[in-house]
Structures are given as structure tokens and as C-alpha cells.
Amino acid sequence: xxxxxxxxxxxxxxxxxxxxxxxxxxxxxxxxxxxxxxxxxxxxxxxxxxxxxxxxxxxxxxxxxxxxxxxxxxxxxxxxxxxxxxxxxxxxxxxxxxxxxxxxxxxxxxxxxxxxxxxxxxxxxxxxxxxxxxxxxxxxxxxxxxxx
Numbered sequence: 001x002x003x004x005x006x007x008x009x010x011x012x013x014x015x016x017x018x019x020x021x022x023x024x025x026x027x028x029x030x031x032x033x034x035x036x037x038x039x040x041x042x043x044x045x046x047x048x049x050x051x052x053x054x055x056x057x058x059x060x061x062x063x064x065x066x067x068x069x070x071x072x073x074x075x076x077x078x079x080x081x082x083x084x085x086x087x088x089x090x091x092x093x094x095x096x097x098x099x100x101x102x103x104x105x106x107x108x109x110x111x112x113x114x115x116x117x118x119x120x121x122x123x124x125x126x127x128x129x130x131x132x133x134x135x136x137x138x139x140x141x142x143x144x145x146x147x148x
């Protein structure tokens with residue numbers, strides 16, 4: 001289970017960077033990712049089985065709530081990267097639906113889609129924090145949300 005520790009280090013680095021140097025959008029996205037990870041971790045500990053042979057409805061609900069929150073962030077933000085998060089995370093939500101439709105789906109595919117999507121999502125948030133810091137130094141300000 002080394003991959004869980006590696007992901008936790010990656011998530012901490014990327015979201016920690018967003019919390020330290022990111023703008024409001026980067027900090028909110030980082031908080032959402034960390035919150036979803038903690039909720040998924042708790043749900044996995046409560047769940048009796050973990051062989052990915054059945055649909056994980058608790059993970060599906062967590063992923064659906066994260067998708068909605070990321071979509072709201074993407075709509076309100078002046079950035080383009082939140083849409084990337086939404087696009088990547090849609091794959092995880094669809095994987096749960098596909099598992100319901102086809103219970104004989106290979107468990108490796110189900111595992112891969114719902115677990116591996118978090119790696120690039122955390123990386124995007126970390127890169128976005130660097131880009132925000134660069135724009136602030138270059139232009140003096142970088143508002144995360146449009147004011148109407």
C-alpha cells in the first residue's frame with residue numbers, strides 16, 4: 001500500500017503549496033481535494049470490503065459532491081484550470097456509473113479510474129498556485145473571481 005502514502009505526500013505538497021502561495025481559487029480547490037480525500041479515507045475504513053468488486057456508493061456520493069463543488073468553483077472563477085479539474089473528475093464519477101451498469105467490469109479499471117484521477121488533479125492545483133504567484137509578481141494583482 002505504498003501508493004497511498006505516496007499520494008498523501010503528493011497531495012500534501014500540492015495542496016500545501018496552494019494554501020501558502022495560491023489565490024482564493026487555488027486555496028478553495030485545495031481544500032475541496034483534501035476534504036474529499038479525508039471523507040473517502042473515512043468511508044474506506046468504515047467499508048468492510050476493499051477489493052473493488054462492487055460499486056462503492058459512498059465513494060460515488062463523495063465524488064459527485066466534489067464534482068458539483070468543483071463545477072461551482074469553475075463557473076465562478078476567472079481561471080481556466082478548474083475546468084480541467086472538472087473534466088478529470090467527471091471520469092471518476094462516470095466510472096461509478098459504469099460499474100453499476102456493468103457489474104462484471106474489470107476491477108482494475110474501476111480502481112484505476114477512481115483512484116488515479118486524484119494525482120493529476122492535485123498537480124494542477126499546485127501548478128495553478130505557482131502561476132498565481134507569478135502573475136501577482138508580474139502584474140501586481142491576480143483576482144481569482146470576477147466582480148460584476
